[in-house]
Amino acid sequence: MFTTGISAKKEAPVNFLTDPLEGRSTLRPADILVFGWVGGKHACVDLTGVSPLVGLGSSAFTVGQAALKAASGKVIKHEKACLDNQHVFIPFAFDTFGFLAPEAVDLLNRVQRVMHSNVMTPRSMDVVFKRLSFAIQKGVAAQLVARLPTISM
Template identity: 40%
Template sequence: MVRDTLVDICFRSGISAGKEVDIGLDGGHDKNLRPADMLLYSWDGGLDVCVDLTGSSPLTQTGMSDFAPGRAVTDAAQCKRGKYMTKCADIGYGFLPFSFSSFGELEKDAVTLLKRVRNFSMAQDIGARAASHIFNRIGFSIAKGVGA
């Protein structure tokens, strides 16, 4: 649900993006090749960027004694970076984790991506009024997904 919302936001902002794009990313250990959750075309200096969306719950941390706000999204993003960043680079793509929690927290790269989309939308004057609601739409889709 979050992926579909993010692709729709990009589309409405005039950003070329695809979902579940088969880029030939090796799943490893005899697993099938997996598609990128989302691909932003010519996003980073002309480089296509794979976006891996990851939802997590802060309540799944090892113990409440070491609980830290934002830790679940940061840990999930680090795990994805370690797993896919070099694989994507090897086949000529950039990589960006989009990590969010069931509480609506967003990892710093996800916030940076949404701000860049918002700024692009406002600069192009494509839905400039709607640009201010990008974070609300993502937050709503996270909440709706958790509720489902």
């Protein structure tokens, strides 16, 4: 494993990402929990991939609109709970055409800066971005498969 100066855990259990409207416990993990990300506070990163064609029937097509809307919805849903529990919330929203929401770009820029200052070889820096790229591709593939028409026999 390569050391990048960033400590994180995927699917990390946090006990405050609940939906009080559900009336029952809906505990869910943070997609990625980055330890000590901002001012010593941990960051809950929520990965969200969307089709850029979502909601197209209701308005004109705008590049990135679906990803920006998804990021905004995630902030509304989770940011207050994270802040109340001394965490930072970062929506990492992207669409299947490759658009990244500004918060995702900021996160990647910071990861890149940390890696440049802590990692010695270009190959080891490649590993992190290849893993991230694979995770995004896997999410896109799952989204496409979910939309395939079912064939009844």
